[in-house]
Amino acid sequence: MISIILGFVVFWVLARKLNLSKSIVPAAAIALSVFISCVHLTLPPENNLRVVLGGSLEPWVLLVSIFLVVYFYREILRRIRSISTKNTEENLPMNTSEVTFSDIELDRYSRHVIMREIGGSGQKKLKSTSILVVGAGGLGSPVLQYLSAAGIGKIGIIDDDVVDQSNLQRQIIHNDNSIGVPKVFSAQKAIKEQNPHVVVKPYNRRLNKDIANELLSEYDIIIEGSDNFETRYLVNEVAQSLSKVVISGALSQWEGQIMVFDHALNSPCYECVFPEKPADDFAPTCAEAGVFSALPGVVGTLMAAEAIKSILDIGNGLRGVMLIYDAIQSETRIIKLNKATNCRICADGKN
Numbered sequence: 036m037i038s039i040i041l042g043f044v045v046f047w048v049l050a051r052k053l054n055l056s057k058s059i060v061p062a063a064a065i066a067l068s069v070f071i072s073c074v075h076l077t078l079p080p081e082n083n084l085r086v087v088l089g090g091s092l093e094p095w096v097l098l099v100s101i102f103l104v105v106y107f108y109r110e111i112l113r114r115i116r117s118i119s120t121k122n123t124e125e126n127l128p129m130n131t132s133e134v135t136f137s138d139i140e141l142d143r144y145s146r147h148v149i150m151r152e153i154g155g156s157g158q159k160k161l162k163s164t165s166i167l168v169v170g171a172g173g174l175g176s177p178v179l180q181y182l183s184a185a186g187i188g189k190i191g192i193i194d195d196d197v198v199d200q201s202n203l204q205r206q207i208i209h210n211d212n213s214i215g216v217p218k219v220f221s222a223q224k225a226i227k228e229q230n231p232h233v234v235v236k237p238y239n240r241r242l243n244k245d246i247a248n249e250l251l252s253e254y255d256i257i258i259e260g261s262d263n264f265e266t267r268y269l270v271n272e273v274a275q276s277l278s279k280v281v282i283s284g285a286l287s288q289w290e291g292q293i294m295v296f297d298h299a300l301n302s303p304c305y306e307c308v309f310p311e312k313p314a315d316d317f318a319p320t321c322a323e324a325g326v327f328s329a330l331p332g333v334v335g336t337l338m339a340a341e342a343i344k345s346i347l348d349i350g351n352g353l354r355g356v357m358l359i360y361d362a363i364q365s366e367t368r369i370i371k372l373n374k375a376t377n378c379r380i381c382a383d384g385k386n
């Protein structure tokens with residue numbers, strides 16, 4: 036009996052190493068125990084198979100009973116959790132008057148609630164706000180982590196990429212186990228583990244013209260952390276037409292930049308600043324030029340801070356300016372941005 040149990044432990048360890056389905060191990064344990072119990076029940080004591088299996092009927096019946104109790108207990112817990120999560124998603128409050136907090140949430144957000152600038156009403160605003168994060172890479176990682184930690188009610192993530200080994204040097208929301216997994220699902224898992232009170236909507240696809248209008252309409256604020264100009268121009272154009280706030284960030288080797296475009300307040304837009312896509316030689320990608328590991332952490336965290344401040348309408352935001360962070364020189368600069376009178380997107384009379 037002991038050798039069979041030891042053999043099963045080896046199988047259990049191998050199943051974990053090979054990432055086999057979690058239901059295989061309990062199913063195999065129950066099947067094995069039932070089989071051995073049947074052998075003891077049906078075959079005479081002198082039968083070779085019964086001799087090889089060893090032991091007597093009682094301990095195997097006891098083992099089957101323990102496995103069944105543990106298995107069904109875990110299954111019931113899992114179903115209760117999934118019903119609870121579904122209810123949370125269906126009941127996402129749409130405005131602050133409908134927002135309530137459980138005791139656990141109040142404790143979780145207590146360091147916000149005691150701050151004069153945020154308080155209970157500010158925390159309710161965060162819970163009733165939805166944010167779409169475009170790109171779950173270097174910038175998206177800290178953005179998603181801090182939005183989740185801060186208690187944003189609903190977070191959408193759109194990205195069509197899968198996690199690659201070379202991402203892990205800076206894309207800290209993903210880990211070694213996520214390699215090969217679509218980034219939106221890897222990020223969703225990490226967010227739900229960090230804060231189960233947040234509703235997460237993953238969109239495993241590239242943002243394009245066909246879906247941009249409908250998708251951006253669903254969210255209050257857009258955070259643009261993609262790695263390409265086509266997506267930045269598309270987000271800018273659609274957000275402008277919908278009067279949405281966009282927090283935009285970009286990285287290159289040691290330097291990062293952040294801008295906040297508040298279309299409702301007539302601030303300059305992305306195309307006012309970059310009317311034309313730079314030549315590829317002037318804007319190499321991270322894969323071509325490299326990027327310092329902590330840079331997206333700094334820039335993405337600033338983007339999350341600007342988004343949260345924008346929701347709460349507190350402090351001085353980065354509207355109408357570009358903040359540049361130079362990691363190698365440890366310098367920050369702020370450049371004033373002007374609205375372009377002939378901008379294709381936001382000049383007077385255009386929308």
Ligand SMILES: [Zn+2]
Nearest residue numbers: 304307378381
């Ligand atoms: Zn413009």
